[in-house]
Amino acid sequence: MPDLSDRHIFIIPVQDKFLLHAPLLKLSALVNRSAAGAMRAALANGAAAENADSRLQPLLDVLRQPPLPPPAPNGAEISPAFLGIVTTRACNSACVYCDFGAPGASGRAMDLQTAVAAVDWYARLLKQQEKELLEIHFFGGEPMTAPAVVETVVHRARxxxxxxxxxxxxxxSTNGLCGPALLAFLGDYVNRVVLSFDGREDIQNLHRPLRGGRGSYPGVFAAAQYLxxxxAQLVIRCCVSQINVDIMEDTxxxxxxxxxxxxxxxxxMQPVESAAAAGLxxxxxxxxxANFIKARRAAESFGIKTVYAADLSTEPVYTSCPVGSDTVIVSPDGRISSxxxxxxxxxxxGLDLDLGEMxxxxxxxxxxxxxxxxxxxVIHKPRCEKCFCRWNCAGGCHVGNTYPGxxxxxxxxxxxxxxxxxxxxxxxxxxxxxxxxxxxxREALPALACRESDRLMEWEV
Structure with a gap:
């Protein structure tokens, strides 16, 4: 019978070749069909493996090693990846694909005492756990529509x-439409500014209009130039719909x-009603x-990295988002969630992602x-069990993609x-x-993308 580790060895068709991928053994290789079949037989037959092609022996030696333990959450006291502060759910924009409820959200901002208490608690926890990095992320709505919260948290944390x-x-994470004085604050005090910017004027104004239908492009362009x-590090986050997917490389x-x-x-872009109503x-x-890879190549020529959240990770992960990584996110109403x-x-x-309350x-x-x-x-994902991406994508969004059931x-x-x-x-x-x-x-891509099981031992030669 195959060893337990065989469940962590994957084979992926790439045109007329195969990618052998064993992330828990830190092994990847490109092989032909004959080699893939020979390795499968050698691993399945145990003693008969001695008869395998000698050229495959180095790979087989690694594949027979015990795998690293699968990545798993910390089982002890809560250990947040970072502290998240949702300053407000309100927003000064009217993006057609907004999935945060911002256009009709309450204008309530987080109470400053709540913000200070969250920072103080996080700092105490870090000291108790002998950690050194006090990392805080701001979310919204548009977080800079509650600038006093951002400024208070930054100065208190410092x-x-x-x-x-x-x-x-x-x-x-911001739309950048906060005016010169607040942009200057972000540039001077915030390490990384993730600016939502979907491209040239026609795309930006279509995807991310202001209230009343006015264009947001001039303000976001100016913010990007300033930042x-x-x-501060400027990160541009670009949302892609069917309208701009073909111009990702140019963008x-x-x-x-x-x-x-x-x-x-x-x-x-997420499939929300407001976007569909706008034809997006x-x-x-x-x-x-395909266009992401082309865009990545274009950016690489400038020495700039282009990322996709669920792409291959340097180390195996069990979650690719804050959920499951003990992240503590405090909302304006005092709710604490992941x-x-x-x-x-x-x-x-059917999920409950609350962790506590203020x-x-x-x-x-x-x-x-x-x-x-x-x-x-987050570690029980039936859809992901046989997928070679299970320890880099890890199911993607646990709410939108791999929720229970x-x-x-x-x-x-x-x-x-x-x-x-x-x-x-x-x-x-x-x-x-x-x-x-x-x-x-376009014939090879579906064979790769839709393969039911990537496990080597379940591959039909």
Missing amino acids: LVAARERLTPYFEI SDSP ARWFCETFNPSLINFEI YPPDPYEFA CYLLPEKWQEV RGRREVSINPAAVQNIRDM CSPDYSDYCRQTRIISACSLLDELNLPEMADTLIDD
């Missing part, structure tokens, strides 16, 4: 970090030439994957049972992730030309 000998780090010259090149960002992040839909997964989406989104798929605006109360329930949830069939998100991850493996093997050929082969 104060306690200096006192406790911690290193403060700040990241904010590009500031001490990446324009971003690099015009703003020189430290990073470009392409994300797919998520891109075809094959088109997105996800920055509106609670209604979790509840629609008591009396001054005390952080974490429920250990809730923490453990979320940890357990979701279909076992791959989603469009899964399909594009599988293509992008396979191309990344080819790049790691110094075979970018093969990846470039693959993305233009």
Whole structure:
């Protein structure tokens, strides 16, 4: 019988070749059909493996080694990846694909005492756990429509970090439409500014109009220019619909030439009613994957990295989002959760992602049972069990893609992730030309993207 580790050895068809991928053994290789079949037989037959082709012996020696333990959540006290602050759910924009409820959201901003209490609690926890990085991320709505919260958190965190000998780090997701004075604050005090910017004027104004239908392009363009010259790292997050998927390469090149960002992040548009009403839909997964690779190549020529959230990771992971990584996100109403989406989104798929609450605006109360329930949830993903991306994508969004009870069939998100991850493996093997050929082969892509099981031992030779 195959050893237990055989479940962690994957084989992925790439045109007339195969990618052998064993992430828990830190092994990847490109082999032909004959070699893949011989290795499968050798692993299945045990003693008969001595008769295997000697050229395969180095690979077989590695494949027979015990795998690394699968990545898993910390089983002890809560250990947040970072502290998230949702300053407000309100927004000064009217993006047609908004999935945060911002256009009709309450204008309530987080109470400053709540914000200070959250920072103080986090700093104390870091000291108790002998950690050094005090990392805080700001979310919304549009977080800069509540600037007092952002400024208070930044200055309080810098104060306690200096006192406790911690290193403060700040990241904010913003539309950049906050005016020169607040942009200057972000440039001077925030380490990384993730700017939502979907491309040239026609696309930006179509995707992300202001209230009343006015265009947001002039303000976002000015913000990107300013932040590009500031001490902060500028990350451009570009949302892709069926309208701009075919120009991703041109968009990446324009971003690099015009703003020189430290990073470009392409994300797919979510299928929400407001977007559909405007005639906007998520891109075809094959088109997105192919054009993402082309955009990545374009940005690489400028020395700029382009990322996709579920792409191949340097180390195996069990979650690719804040959920499950003990992240503590505090909302304006004092709710403490592991996800920055509106609670209604979790509840629609039967999830409870709350971790606790702020008591009396001054005390952080974490429920250990809730923490453990979320940890357990993220590592049980039936759809992902036989997929070679299970330890880099790890199911993607636990609310939108792999919630409990979701279909076992791959989603469009899964399909594009599988293509992008396979191309990344080819790049790691110094075979970018093969990846470039693959993305233009519309017969080979479905064979890769839709394969029910990638496990080597379940492969029918």
